[in-house]
Amino acid sequence: MMDKIRELIDQHAGLPQGAAEIGDDTDLYRLGMKSFASVQLMLALEEAFNIEFPEEMLNRATFRSASAIARAVESLSPGSLAA
Amino acid sequence: MKPLGEVAGASLADRVQAAVEAAGRHAESVDREGRFPIEAIEALRDNRLMGFAVPAELGGEGAGLAEIAPICTALGGACASAAMVFAMHHICLANLIDCGMESPWHRDLMHRAATEQLLFASSTTEAGVGGDLRQSICAVEAEGERFNLAKAAPVISYGEETDAIFATARRDPEAPSSDQVLAVVLRDQYQLERVSTWDALGMRGTCSHGFRFKASAPVEQILPRPFADIAAESMIAASHILWSSVWCGIAADGMAKAQAFVINEAKKSPGVVPANAAKLAEAYARFRTIEAAIADALSRWAAMRAAPERAATVGFSLAMNALKVSVSTVALQVVEDCLMICGLQGYKNTGPYGLGRHLRDIHSARLMISNDRIMAGAGQMMLIQRSPAARRA
Numbered sequence: 371m372m373d374k375i376r377e378l379i380d381q382h383a384g385l386p387q388g389a390a391e392i393g394d395d396t397d398l399y400r401l402g403m404k405s406f407a408s409v410q411l412m413l414a415l416e417e418a419f420n421i422e423f424p425e426e427m428l429n430r431a432t433f434r435s436a437s438a439i440a441r442a443v444e445s446l447s448p449g450s451l452a453a
Numbered sequence: 454m455k456p457l458g459e460v461a462g463a464s465l466a467d468r469v470q471a472a473v474e475a476a477g478r479h480a481e482s483v484d485r486e487g488r489f490p491i492e493a494i495e496a497l498r499d500n501r502l503m504g505f506a507v508p509a510e511l512g513g514e515g516a517g518l519a520e521i522a523p524i525c526t527a528l529g530g531a532c533a534s535a536a537m538v539f540a541m542h543h544i545c546l547a548n549l550i551d552c553g554m555e556s557p558w559h560r561d562l563m564h565r566a567a568t569e570q571l572l573f574a575s576s577t578t579e580a581g582v583g584g585d586l587r588q589s590i591c592a593v594e595a596e597g598e599r600f601n602l603a604k605a606a607p608v609i610s611y612g613e614e615t616d617a618i619f620a621t622a623r624r625d626p627e628a629p630s631s632d633q634v635l636a637v638v639l640r641d642q643y644q645l646e647r648v649s650t651w652d653a654l655g656m657r658g659t660c661s662h663g664f665r666f667k668a669s670a671p672v673e674q675i676l677p678r679p680f681a682d683i684a685a686e687s688m689i690a691a692s693h694i695l696w697s698s699v700w701c702g703i704a705a706d707g708m709a710k711a712q713a714f715v716i717n718e719a720k721k722s723p724g725v726v727p728a729n730a731a732k733l734a735e736a737y738a739r740f741r742t743i744e745a746a747i748a749d750a751l752s753r754w755a756a757m758r759a760a761p762e763r764a765a766t767v768g769f770s771l772a773m774n775a776l777k778v779s780v781s782t783v784a785l786q787v788v789e790d791c792l793m794i795c796g797l798q799g800y801k802n803t804g805p806y807g808l809g810r811h812l813r814d815i816h817s818a819r820l821m822i823s824n825d826r827i828m829a830g831a832g833q834m835m836l837i838q839r840s841p842a843a844r845r846a
């Protein structure tokens with residue numbers, strides 16, 4: 371799952387550096403991810419993992435880092451970490 | 454325990470009333486001369502209202518937005534410029550309370566805000582980014598324990614009268630434009646060179662001149678959270694709620710004049726309902742939506758503040774943006790309705806029904822952070838909003 375998340379960060383977060391260079395816990399907002407980019411990233415995550423983020427998860431904290439995203443995806447589709 | 458708002462035997466209502474009267478007495482000269490509403494601010498200070506929101510442990514009264522909003526509305530009906538100064542000051546305080554409670558320097562500043570009744574202003578707008586709150590060009594340049602900051606600020610309301618300025622800037626010279634911090638600098642730590650003079654249609658007493666702003670201060674004065682989080686969890690909501698409350702006050706005073714006008718008509722011809730009474734009822738219906746929208750936003754704010762990290766959701770942001778855009782639009786319509794009701798008596802600058810200042814002041818609402826800009830951002834958020842009504846099939 372982490373590989374897929376990194377791929378989506380690469381495509382959608384609009385960051386100057388590649389996701390491979392970014393640590394799991396690095397703050398994506400501090401790297402320059404803007405609000406519209408986080409919207410795009412979120413839509414791509416929903417599509418890729420066939421999930422739907424509930425309203426209470428649509429906050430800045432959910433998309434702050436690769437590991438935060440992984441936790442959120444995992445909580446919505448248990449077992450996907452193994453996939 | 455003494456009830457919230459009671460100071461030296463005076464009730465909160467009395468304290469607010471004293472400030473509202475001072476604001477109203479001088480509103481006309483403040484507007485005409487485009488001068489700072491000093492009498493109103495002095496009255497707010499005398500009545501210890503500038504530190505109203507400071508937590509009790511730091512010498513204030515711990516008032517929340519629910520207590521501050523009605524004061525903005527009451528002042529807004531008397532002098533919109535004074536009301537906006539009070540509102541903007543309390544937006545700065547909301548930022549301090551949101552994330553300064555753990556920081557000794559900011560705690561001390563809050564304590565001073567209460568004891569010395571300091572005045573705070575903010576500088577978010579920057580030449581080159583306009584009203585986009587979430588981007589900066591200027592950057593904090595740290596040198597050991599201190600930082601330097603230079604900003605081209607096309608508007609800083611009451612910049613020349615304030616005791617401190619809260620300025621957004623990039624975290625460091627390498628940071629992307631959206632990675633911002635909020636730096637608090639005191640009057641003796643900055644220089645303001647005035648580059649343009651605020652001679653505007655309305656809100657003339659806010660003295661929102663343009664400046665070249667240069668500051669040098671210890672790094673501990675930078676608020677300890679990323680500005681993005683401060684914006685999402687306190688600043689935008691506090692701004693939209695308190696600004697809307699000021700605009701509600703302008704509309705309320707317009708309604709009071711229109712109603713007085715219609716009642717006067719009714720007295721002149723007993724037994725006949727004045728022709729413009731229905732128009733008054735229509736204006737009242739619009740006005741009620743403003744009050745209801747503010748009440749709704751205040752209850753959402755209270756719920757959010759209970760768990761800001763989680764509850765500052767896209768839905769919350771959309772609701773706060775909707776508040777600002779709708780109140781700024783409807784309040785203008787209400788004042789226009791009032792003008793139609795009072796007719797020529799409303800159009801004249803003299804006499805009890807004059808609405809010129811109200812109209813000029815309320816015209817600032819839609820462009821104080823342009824509604825078009827806000828809706829462009831909200832449009833992006835609508836793509837992911839998950840209210841029941843917007844759930845995908």
Ligand SMILES: Cc1cc2nc3c(=O)[nH]c(=O)nc-3n(C[C@H](O)[C@H](O)[C@H](O)COP(=O)(O)OP(=O)(O)OC[C@H]3O[C@@H](n4cnc5c(N)ncnc54)[C@H](O)[C@@H]3O)c2cc1C
Nearest residue numbers: 575576577578583584609610656820821822823825826829
């Ligand atoms: C009374 C008053 C007091 C103020 N006090 C302060 C203060 O103390 N400190 C401070 O920092 N600022 C202050 N401001 C400035 C305010 O916060 C905004 O920055 C300012 O109103 C925006 O000015 P602008 O319209 O020139 O700029 P811009 O934001 O650049 O917008 C220009 C125009 O472009 C259009 N536009 C912009 N973006 C978009 C978009 N994405 N989609 C569609 N159209 C768009 C809009 O029509 C807009 O009117 C104050 C403003 C007022 C009216």
